[in-house]
Amino acid sequence: MESKDESVKLTSAEVSVLWGTYVNDSMVDCIMHHFLESYSDPDIHPILEQTKNIAKKHMNETEQLFLKEKIAVPEGFKVGKHVIPGAPKLFSDMFYMQYVLQICRFGIASHTVGLTSAAREDVRKMYKDFYDDASQLYNDVVNLMENKGTFVRIPYMTYPIKIDYVNKENFLTGWFGRKRSLLGIEVIHLMLNAFQNEIGRATCVGFPQVAQEREIREYFLRGKHLTKHILSSIHDVLLESDVPNAMSWDQSVTDSTIPPFSDHLMLYIIGILSNLGVATYGAGLSATMRRDISAMYASFITKAGAFGEDGMDLMIERRWREQPPTFEDRDRLAKRD
Known part of the structure; x- marks a missing residue:
């Protein structure tokens, strides 16, 4: 007997977000492969390994869902095709951490979209797990950067100590x-x-x-x-x-x-x-x-x-752009002769 999720097709939103997740995580997998080959500071190794493992986990779960739904799995980016083994380091270890931080911010935002645009319970649960993975990684990399003194905080400001209201007309201006x-x-x-x-x-x-x-x-x-x-x-x-x-x-x-x-x-x-x-x-x-x-x-x-x-x-x-999921062009189908 089919479960409720198995009997309901994925929506266009679910297919599109899952497709993007797979391709982007394949990109992260490639980037982390080079970072892990070229890092110098042993303290950052666990973060790089964690990032790579999360990307591969997300790719695997997305691929399994595509196969179950008989949806073509995107080609994405393969390490063997897009990463040059043994290449010298191009960026510093500090930059590696900044990059992981940016990946986390992007992941948290995109997984939130995946969660809030999904209808099926299994997809919602998947994106809740993906969000948790990205949030945990964000906390870990921030903690490491703070310990190393490389995390840049947004500037402090004076605490507001009373309630106030805007009373000047130039609040919205800024030209002159x-x-x-x-x-x-x-x-x-x-x-x-x-x-x-x-x-x-x-x-x-x-x-x-x-x-x-x-x-x-x-x-x-x-x-x-x-x-x-x-x-x-x-x-x-x-x-x-x-x-x-x-x-x-x-x-x-x-x-x-x-x-x-x-x-x-x-x-x-x-x-x-x-x-x-x-x-x-x-x-x-x-x-x-x-x-x-x-x-x-x-x-x-x-x-x-x-x-x-x-x-x-x-x-x-250069025929490098893989076609994202798209609705049928009904006019083209009607004129197929």
């Missing part, structure tokens, strides 16, 4: 004259965007050194200039309110010119970072109450969106 100080919620999003762009900038510094195709190298260099522009804009806004800036991780890149990954995988990684940027700018835009900062975020979204689209074009030209 004296601008009000930043709200705590605005600083949170500015700092998170700065952290993410520091990761993106360091990645776009390292990848051009090792990419094989000239066109892809030039694309990565363009990403470096874009992240530098965004960081400069964010830092100017923070400085205006005397808020400390996020630290720079430029020193995280070595002088290696031997690729640890295929151009295909590196291009996909940059695409993921670009998409995360658009999402994070959107979150910042929704939380800010100053018009000048809203306009800044809107310009970031436009520039990051155009950059990401050009990267997608590079992948499509």
Whole structure:
């Protein structure tokens, strides 16, 4: 006798999120494979191993569900195809931890979407477990970084000690004259965007050194200039309110010119970072109450969106972009003759 879950098909939301989970975890598996081959600090080994094991666990559970439902398992990224064995270290151990931290943030957000968009109980339970895995890993990596003194906290602020109300008309403005100080919620999003762009900038510094195709190298260099522009804009806004800036991780890149990954995988990684940027700018835009900062975020979204689209074009030209689950084109089916 079929269980309730087995008799109900997966929805388009469930199939799409599961597909993305499998592909992204295959990317993480490849990245961790190189990190585990090249790390120097023995203290970070458990975190790298834990990250790789979680990615492989999620891939296996997703694959088993696809097979049960007779859904094609995505190709994703295979270690043997996309990781160059024995390649020299391209980034520092500190950068490895920052990368795992970013993977956790992305995982927590994407698994929340998986949980809240799922109808079937087995899929909801799966994404609850995935969320717990990412949350535990986040706590572990933050604890390790705090112990090593490398975790960057969002700046402190004076505690509010009384209830107050906005009584000035310029609360929402920011174009002319004296601008009000930043709200705590605005600083949170500015700092998170700065952290993410520091990761993106360091990645776009390292990848051009090792990419094989000239066109892809030039694309990565363009990403470096874009992240530098965004960081400069964010830092100017923070400085205006005397808020400390996020630290720079430029020193995280070595002088290696031997690729640890295929151009295909590196291009996909940059695409993921670009998409995360658009999402994070959107979150910042929704939380800010100053018009000048809203306009800044809107310009970031436009520039990051155009950059990401050009990267997608590079992948499509090389037939590197795997087709995500899609609804049938009914007009095409009707005209099949």
